Amino acid sequence: MSAAPETPREIPFNYTSADDRQVVLQLLGEAVWDQLEALRSRRVTGRSARLLLRVLGEISIHRRNPFLFQELLDTPARRRRLSRHLAGDLAVVAQSAGEEGLVHEVLAAARGLVAEFEREVAAAPAERQRILSALAPVVGRGNVLFDPFTLVSHATDATDWRLHLPAAVVMPTEEAQVAPLLAGISGLGLSAIPRGAGTGLTGGAVPLRAGCVVVNTEKLNRVLAVEEREFPAAGAGARAQVMRLEAGVVTEKAMEEAARRGLVFATDPTSAWACTVGGNIAENAGGKMAVLWGTCIDNLLAWKMAMPTGATWTVRRDGHPLRKILPGDAVTWRVEDAEGRTVREVSLRGSEVRRNGLWKDITNKALGGLPGVQKEGTDGVITSAEFI
Secondary structure, three states: OOOOHHHHHOOOOOOOOOHHHHHHHOOOHHHHHHHHHHHHHOOOOOOOHHHHHHHHHHHHHHOOOOHHHHHHHHHHHHHHHHHHHHHHHHHHHHHHHHHOOHHHHHHHHHHHHHHHHHHHHHHHHHHHHHHHHHHHHHHHHHHOOOOOHHHHHOOOOOOOOOOOOOEEOOOOOOHHHOOOHHHHHHOOOOEEEEEEOOOOOOOOOOHHHHHEEEEEEOOOOOEEEEEHHHHHHHHOEEEEEEEEEEEOOHHHHHHHHHOOOOOOOOOOOOOOOOHHHHHHHHHHHOOOOOOHHHOOHEEEEEEEEOOOOEEEEEEOOOOOOOOOOOOOOOOEEEOOOOOEEEEEEEEHHHHOOOOOOOOOOOOOHHHHOOOOOOOOOOOOOOEEEEEE
16 A cells, blocks of 8 residues: 655745644644645645745744844844735735635734744843843853854754754753752743753753753763762672762763773763763663663662752662662662752662563653653753762
8 A cells, every 4th residue: 555645845944854734733733734735725826825835934944043033133124124025925815815715814823923923033132131130140141042053952852853942041060050040940931951962862852842941961061079888788898989970971971980990880872972961860871781780770879950949859779789670679769858858768669660671661751750760851950960
């Protein structure tokens, strides 16, 4: 059975993988897409359709391409010229439509979109100043970024979705900045997206709507210590080395730091040359060494998280046996607040962490409410960790 032929892309200027339907759904919703499909068979010359789709293309590309958007902010004449062209194209479509009611319904939606976009452009400088005023006192003015290169590089990851640009990118330089930063973003009525290197294939660090601030952890890149500790759960006199490091440390750097001491940093995803420790925890990353030592969760001793409320939590594993978690094990973690008080305990059977024969069970994202691990950054921002 042959596949149905694909509808050719007609919306111009689309430099991502989105097709016409995805663009229209994002800009105007499903009802308008259904109306456009109903009108497709009624085309005669197709001129009106081309003009209408050009209007949609102009708005889509200016929203997706921060260099073009910045040009509108910097050049009032360019902004006025674009508005004239959009209004002119829609006027031609209206003139050609005659009494065709369906066309006028689509036109009304398109005019509303144009007006919304013009308000968005006009409001952007004040909105950026509002974000800067709230967040610069936390991380410094130079670490609140709106430049086009930074915005576009944080609009996608390995998925290449590029659905929305972030409103801003902030780059904390100290672990203690992250919790008040999240509180500040929440106070602005915006959403926070934690991001390490952006190597993920899950879309976990990509804005899926407007009004998102990306919290980039790449400046939290210090290996804090490598120290020996006792591990009674592994047997009398058992000792092992523990690496304390910030979430923005590139995995390969951690591996090299361990290797210099004759040790192994066992979390080794294929993106180790670029991915960061915080992302490894958020994805419960593995790699070829997972066969022997397990995935990230097996090698974690503790980690700190900045929570959306502005609180700071530390999650500690009780009684690490210096091996990977087996199906018959019982594993407990304590969640502590900034004062060291226990917020809750999370206990899991080894079979809840992974199924027999698997490195990890991605069907059990919740892991009994264990914060941070395998949550793709949806419950807080991991800021530092301790690894066996």
